[in-house]
Amino acid sequence: MxxxxxxxxxxxxxxxxxxxxxxxxxxxxxxxxxxxxxxxxxxxxxxxxxxxxxxxxxxxxxxxxxxxxxxxxxxxxxxxxxxxxxxxxxxxxxxxxSEHAQVTVAVPINFINELKSPGIKRGGVLNAVRHELELVCDAAEIPNDVIVDLAGTDIGDSIHISQVTLPKGTTSAITDRDFTIATIVAPSGVKSEAAEAAAAAEGGEEEPGADEVPTVGEAETEEGGE
Structure with a gap:
C-alpha cells in the first residue's frame, strides 16, 4: 500500500x-x-x-x-x-x-521475470505501451505498483489488461476495451532480414511471364522488323 x-x-x-x-x-x-x-x-x-x-x-x-x-x-x-x-x-x-473514498489514481507498472521470457532471451525487446495504469480503489488502500509478469512471453506476444492480475480491491478505470499493456517485439536485425526477404519475394513476383502481351513500343518494333 x-x-x-x-x-x-x-x-x-x-x-x-x-x-x-x-x-x-x-x-x-x-x-x-x-x-x-x-x-x-x-x-x-x-x-x-x-x-x-x-x-x-x-x-x-x-x-x-x-x-x-x-x-x-x-x-x-x-x-x-x-x-x-x-x-x-x-x-x-x-x-x-474522505478516508475510504473511491478514488482514481495512476499506479506505476513494474515488469518482472524478463529473464523467464523466451522472446527476450532470443533478443526480443520489451515495448512498454503503458508505464502506469489508472485504477479505481479505496483511498486507504492505494497500491504502490501493478506487477506484470513476463514469464513465458515470446516475440510477437501482446499483454493485455485482461491478462494482468490487479492488486486486491482495485479495478481498471478503463472498462470499455481490452487495451494493450506491452508487446515483445523482434530485434531490429531480425526485422531487417524479414523486410529484405519480403522485398526479394515481391521482386520475384514482378518478373514478366512468357505469355505477357508486349507493350505498344515492342509491338511496333516487331512489325518493323518483319
Whole structure:
C-alpha cells in the first residue's frame, strides 16, 4: 500500500499572478485544495519539501495530509504544474477525499521475470505501451505498483489488461476495451532480414511471364522488323 504523506502549508489571502510570483521568489509554491462540496482553500507550500516528495516517485498516488491553519485535510494530488524552462513546480492541485473514498489514481507498472521470457532471451525487446495504469480503489488502500509478469512471453506476444492480475480491491478505470499493456517485439536485425526477404519475394513476383502481351513500343518494333 502506498504510504501516507504529510505536508505543512500556510493559507494565502492574495491570489493572482503577481502574488504567486512573489511566493515563488520566497521559495514557496502556490497550491489549492478543492472538492468534497467545500469551498476551495488557497495555500502555499515549501518548495524544498515538495520537491523531496515529488522525487519519491509515488507522490501522485499517495494520500497527502495537508496541515494548514491548524486543520488537517486528507487529499490526493491531482496535478502539478512545472516551469517550462527550470522544471521547478509552480502550482499544485489537491483533491479533498474522505478516508475510504473511491478514488482514481495512476499506479506505476513494474515488469518482472524478463529473464523467464523466451522472446527476450532470443533478443526480443520489451515495448512498454503503458508505464502506469489508472485504477479505481479505496483511498486507504492505494497500491504502490501493478506487477506484470513476463514469464513465458515470446516475440510477437501482446499483454493485455485482461491478462494482468490487479492488486486486491482495485479495478481498471478503463472498462470499455481490452487495451494493450506491452508487446515483445523482434530485434531490429531480425526485422531487417524479414523486410529484405519480403522485398526479394515481391521482386520475384514482378518478373514478366512468357505469355505477357508486349507493350505498344515492342509491338511496333516487331512489325518493323518483319
Amino acid at each position: 502506498s504510504e501516507q504523506l504529510t505536508l505543512s502549508a500556510e493559507t494565502r489571502e492574495l491570489a493572482g499572478k503577481g502574488a504567486s510570483r512573489a511566493l515563488r521568489r520566497e521559495g514557496r509554491v502556490p497550491a489549492v485544495v478543492y472538492g468534497n462540496n467545500e469551498a476551495p482553500l488557497s495555500i502555499h507550500l515549501e518548495e524544498k519539501v515538495l520537491m523531496k516528495m515529488l522525487h519519491t516517485g509515488h507522490f501522485m498516488n499517495s494520500v497527502v495530509m495537508i496541515d494548514a491553519g491548524g486543520q488537517t485535510t486528507r487529499t490526493l494530488p491531482k496535478d502539478v504544474q512545472f516551469h517550462a524552462v527550470t522544471d521547478r513546480p509552480v502550482h499544485v492541485d489537491f483533491l479533498r477525499i
